[in-house]
Amino acid sequence: MNWLKMLIPVYIEIRSLYWVELEREMNADLVIIFEKIDADQYGYASILIEGFRHKWDGKKYPEWIENTYAQINRAQAMVDFLNC
Numbered sequence: 001m002n003w004l005k006m007l008i009p010v011y012i013e014i015r016s017l018y019w020v021e022l023e024r025e026m027n028a029d030l031v032i033i034f035e036k037i038d039a040d041q042y043g044y045a046s047i048l049i050e051g052f053r054h055k056w057d058g059k060k061y062p063e064w065i066e067n068t069y070a071q072i073n074r075a076q077a078m079v080d081f082l083n084c
Contacts, residue, residue, distance in 0.1 A: 015064070023065050026056060030068070033075050042083040049076055 029052050036045040052072055061069065 013064075015062075019062055019065060022061075023068055026065070026068055029055070030071050030075070033072075037075060037078050037082070040082075042079050045075070045079050046083075049079065 029048075033045055033048045033052065036042075036048060049072060056069060056072075
């Protein structure tokens with residue numbers, strides 16, 4: 001009977017296609033920002049961060065997308081630290 005328990009999923013998460021596509025678009029924006037940071041283009045990265053915040057801020061997202069959105073704070077901290 002224990003082998004049957006291993007086959008039954010305990011946690012199932014359903015994500016709509018709308019939110020999945022929105023997360024992909026957000027990830028694409030983040031990739032560009034982090035590429036500019038890696039290329040030592042901190043001024044351009046700051047501009048992209050402001051554009052990202054303008055585009056994505058102020059909306060209500062599911063928790064798993066908010067975790068993706070939180071990566072912009074990491075990018076901002078990197079720019080602030082490396083730009084000094």
